[in-house]
Amino acid sequence: MSKGVAITGMGIISSIGNTVEENFQSLIDKNAGISKISKIDTIHKDEIKVGEISFTNDEMVQILNLPESNNYSRTALLAEIAVKEAVNNAKITDINKYKTGLISATSVGGMDMTERYYYSYKDEVDKRKYIDAHSLGDSTLKIASSLGLTGYTSTISTACSSATNAIMLGARMIKSGKLDRVIVGGADCLSKFTINGFKTLMILSETDCMPFDKNRTGLNLGEAAAYLVLESDEIAKKENKKVLGYITGYANANDAFHQTASSEDGEGATLAMKKALEVAKKSPKEIDYINAHGTATPNNDSSESKAIIRIFGKTIPSFSSTKGYTGHTLAAAGAIEAVYSILALQNDIIFPNLNFKTPIEETLLIPETEVINKKIKHVLSNSFGFGGNCSSLIFSKEL
Amino acid sequence: MNNYYINGIGCVSAQDTSNLELNFSDFSELKNNIVDVFKPNYKAFIKPAMIRRMSSGVKSGIVASSIALKEANIDLPEAIITGSGMGCLRDSEKFLEGIINNNEQYLTPTSFIQSTHNTVGGQIALGLSCKSYNVTYVHQATSFESSLIDSMMMIDEGSDHILIGGVDEIGPHTTENHELVGHVKKESDLKNGILNSDSKGSVFSEGAQFFAIERDKKNSTYAKFIDVAVYDKLEIDEVENKMNQFLNDNKMQISDIDMIVLGINGDIDYDEYYNLLMRKTFKNTQQVYYKHLSGEYNTASAFGLWAACKIIKDQSIPKILKINNKEVPTINNVLLYNQYRGLSHSFTLLSSC
Numbered sequence: 001m002s003k004g005v006a007i008t009g010m011g012i013i014s015s016i017g018n019t020v021e022e023n024f025q026s027l028i029d030k031n032a033g034i035s036k037i038s039k040i041d042t043i044h045k046d047e048i049k050v051g052e053i054s055f056t057n058d059e060m061v062q063i064l065n066l067p068e069s070n071n072y073s074r075t076a077l078l079a080e081i082a083v084k085e086a087v088n089n090a091k092i093t094d095i096n097k098y099k100t101g102l103i104s105a106t107s108v109g110g111m112d113m114t115e116r117y118y119y120s121y122k123d124e125v126d127k128r129k130y131i132d133a134h135s136l137g138d139s140t141l142k143i144a145s146s147l148g149l150t151g152y153t154s155t156i157s158t159a160c161s162s163a164t165n166a167i168m169l170g171a172r173m174i175k176s177g178k179l180d181r182v183i184v185g186g187a188d189c190l191s192k193f194t195i196n197g198f199k200t201l202m203i204l205s206e207t208d209c210m211p212f213d214k215n216r217t218g219l220n221l222g223e224a225a226a227y228l229v230l231e232s233d234e235i236a237k238k239e240n241k242k243v244l245g246y247i248t249g250y251a252n253a254n255d256a257f258h259q260t261a262s263s264e265d266g267e268g269a270t271l272a273m274k275k276a277l278e279v280a281k282k283s284p285k286e287i288d289y290i291n292a293h294g295t296a297t298p299n300n301d302s303s304e305s306k307a308i309i310r311i312f313g314k315t316i317p318s319f320s321s322t323k324g325y326t327g328h329t330l331a332a333a334g335a336i337e338a339v340y341s342i343l344a345l346q347n348d349i350i351f352p353n354l355n356f357k358t359p360i361e362e363t364l365l366i367p368e369t370e371v372i373n374k375k376i377k378h379v380l381s382n383s384f385g386f387g388g389n390c391s392s393l394i395f396s397k398e399l
Numbered sequence: 400m401n402n403y404y405i406n407g408i409g410c411v412s413a414q415d416t417s418n419l420e421l422n423f424s425d426f427s428e429l430k431n432n433i434v435d436v437f438k439p440n441y442k443a444f445i446k447p448a449m450i451r452r453m454s455s456g457v458k459s460g461i462v463a464s465s466i467a468l469k470e471a472n473i474d475l476p477e478a479i480i481t482g483s484g485m486g487c488l489r490d491s492e493k494f495l496e497g498i499i500n501n502n503e504q505y506l507t508p509t510s511f512i513q514s515t516h517n518t519v520g521g522q523i524a525l526g527l528s529c530k531s532y533n534v535t536y537v538h539q540a541t542s543f544e545s546s547l548i549d550s551m552m553m554i555d556e557g558s559d560h561i562l563i564g565g566v567d568e569i570g571p572h573t574t575e576n577h578e579l580v581g582h583v584k585k586e587s588d589l590k591n592g593i594l595n596s597d598s599k600g601s602v603f604s605e606g607a608q609f610f611a612i613e614r615d616k617k618n619s620t621y622a623k624f625i626d627v628a629v630y631d632k633l634e635i636d637e638v639e640n641k642m643n644q645f646l647n648d649n650k651m652q653i654s655d656i657d658m659i660v661l662g663i664n665g666d667i668d669y670d671e672y673y674n675l676l677m678r679k680t681f682k683n684t685q686q687v688y689y690k691h692l693s694g695e696y697n698t699a700s701a702f703g704l705w706a707a708c709k710i711i712k713d714q715s716i717p718k719i720l721k722i723n724n725k726e727v728p729t730i731n732n733v734l735l736y737n738q739y740r741g742l743s744h745s746f747t748l749l750s751s752c
Contacts, residue, residue, distance in 0.1 A: 042503060043502060043503045043504070044503065106537075107515065107516065111491075111495075114495070115495055115498065115499070118495060118496075118499060118572070118576075119499065121576050121579055122579065128576075128579060128580050131576050131577065131579070131580055132580075134573070135484060135485060135537070135539055135697075136486070136516060136537040136538075137484065137537055137538040137539035137542070138539075140538065141539070141631050141632075141742070144631055145631075145632070150630075152629065153538065153629075153631055154536055154538045154541075154545040154548075155536065155537045155538040155539075155542075155545075156534060156535065156536060156537065157486070157515070157516040157517055157535050157536075157537040158517045158520075158533070158534055158535055159515050159517055165534050169534075169549070172552055172556070173552070176552055176555060176556075178548075178552070192498055192503065193491075193494065193495060193498065196494075196498050196503055196506055196511070197494065197508070197511035197514070199506075200506045200507060200508040200511055201508045201511070201512070252532045252533065252534060253530055253531065253532070253533075254479075254521070254524045254529060254530050254531065254532075254533040255530070256524045256525055256527075256528050256529055256530050257525075258525070259512050259513070259518065259521055259522065259525065260508075260512050267530065268530065271530055385517070386512070386515050386517065386518075386521065387515060387517040387518060387520060387521025387522075387524075387533070387535075388521050388524055388525065388533070389517060389521070389533060389534075
């Protein structure tokens with residue numbers, strides 16, 4: 001029960017870059033990826049801003065060398081691009097050499113295709129291939145198949161904390177010896193379904209989102225995929241792998257307050273951070289940086305701020321939300337922010353919280369607004385979602 | 400080495416399974432190609448004001464989980480782990496149809512809020528004020544088995560009382576789309592029963608099965624859950640080999656199995672996966688099937704587990720479930736095998752205790 005969980009590879013595609021390197025450059029250049037929507041014809045296009053990836057589906061089909069007859073949703077296309085980068089980065093050549101698994105997260109799945117052809121499958125026989133691409137498990141099966149992976153696979157969906165839970169499950173499976181290696185992460189594409197869903201909840205911002213700002217008006221939706229390769233530290237050592245960092249803490253708790261809203265006092269978030277620190281055997285003062293959930297909705301940022309204060313008291317570590325760069329990428333958020341947390345560890349850099357001006361009166365927390373160079377040993381990353389799901393991860397430079 | 404005991408079970412399905420007075424002799428083979436759940440007496444489990452607002456899957460999940468927790472006498476589980484292959488389909492359809500039919504106008508958030516795949520797990524937590532670990536697996540027809548694996552890990556990590564379940568609901572339009580591609584049987588295909596089926600597709604249905612998995616044995620214990628293994632894809636000739644490997648991992652062989660529970664659904668294209676096991680590997684073993692009662696859905700294998708738990712506890716195999724007739728003096732070791740359309744293979748092993 002005590003195997004260390006090493007991170008040996010990562011891959012990402014988001015609105016601020018198609019690779020880890022590009023994402024890092026945008027982060028330190030304060031280069032946000034928020035714009036008007038161009039690839040979905042929605043009546044809301046002039047009143048929302050999103051984190052949209054510039055590739056068209058056709059371009060990604062070409063990059064991935066897929067046959068024209070493929071039935072990939074945009075979620076699956078994004079996922080496969082990020083997984084391939086992660087696997088290459090980890091220098092894995094024989095995918096089944098060790099007990100290797102794949103745990104992926106999504107909440108949109110194939111909805112982008114379903115919403116296009118929902119009523120027209122009856123007449124458009126050639127589009128019926130997307131009927132089987134609707135389910136959330138579909139993209140996971142596609143990735144496993146394209147990697148030739150025969151080990152354990154699963155798919156998790158806990159709304160906006162999905163990828164965090166996928167990473168947590170992967171870490172637990174390595175720790176327990178059920179797997180030696182596992183690819184973990186998540187993917188979600190933009191869709192009319194989610195745009196309209198968040199629109200009816202009245203939490204979409206018309207401007208660039210302003211996490212933790214008093215005058216924040218809501219979130220920008222985004223699309224992304226990111227994956228990590230986790231290996232037991234024994235195997236990482238044996239294979240002479242370059243270790244990018246370690247997962248030392250994780251926790252999942254439930255707010256049990258409301259189906260979509262977070263509790264006023266951030267109970268679930270507090271529990272998740274507290275338990276993650278316990279698993280990592282770290283005290284709050286050892287955390288050097290928090291990559292916050294920070295969606296920029298009035299409810300989340302207030303609730304999360306209170307939870308941070310409940311855990312860290314008066315000594316709040318440096319913190320920021322990177323959602324001003326990418327938008328809220330839903331099920332993928334926990335994975336892209338895991339990549340950013342690891343980049344922070346590797347480079348001893350804290351990424352700024354864009355668009356922040358005025359602190360929330362009640363909590364007065366002030367996020368980092370510039371790129372900061374600072375020794376970083378441990379990073380805490382939060383993700384919270386509908387259904388009361390609250391999860392936290394701790395990434396560490398050393399075991 | 401920890402033990403995992405199934406100490407409470409609850410089931411809402413196409414049969415009246417939430418009525419605990421009834422038994423398998425009260426159930427009958429489904430005669431329609433698309434069958435909704437038999438509506439439980441919701442008022443006994445859910446506040447009247449909430450009943451109208453909740454979708455069918457959420458209500459089924461709450462009823463089934465309440466029964467399982469009550470049987471095991473658990474107030475507050477240490478984890479709520481849900482499997483759902485297709486999630487809350489009705490609310491997803493409702494919200495999507497609103498978007499398409501009215502060109503993204505006049506939408507209300509209710510169906511969006513309830514459309515997320517983790518709605519059932521979230522609502523159970525809310526009802527119980529349960530702040531512990533909560534996760535939803537959405538991996539097609541092994542969604543429930545992912546929950547089983549997680550429950551073992553939770554107990555290995557020190558928890559004592561875990562609630563797990565599988566829930567799926569029918570989405571009317573989604574089913575129509577699946578009819579277009581031949582996944583759903585026609586009503587006329589059902590005259591011979593699914594065991595003697597000569598047609599493609601399966602009976603589409605829905606249900607919720609929940610289980611209290613605990614570290615310790617109790618008076619209410621049904622069975623010991625031994626292990627589970629899953630594979631996304633297997634060829635027909637790989638199944639026996641993988642199954643033997645699974646039994647071997649658990650220090651058992653085919654002759655140790657007293658009963659095999661098969662996920663036969665009457666789809667002639669894919670029931671071949673079971674045929675070799677029936678005709679050869681397990682020809683001397685009592686064989687049982689259940690999808691003629693439950694219909695097919697992504698978490699129907701949990702109905703199979705529910706049936707197996709009852710059989711082990713009663714030490715009696717209902718006639719309606721029997722494929723063959725073998726003398727089974729004691730039902731100790733039970734193996735379940737399921738797949739859906741050649742994908743999502745699972746082997747699950749139970750023992751009496």
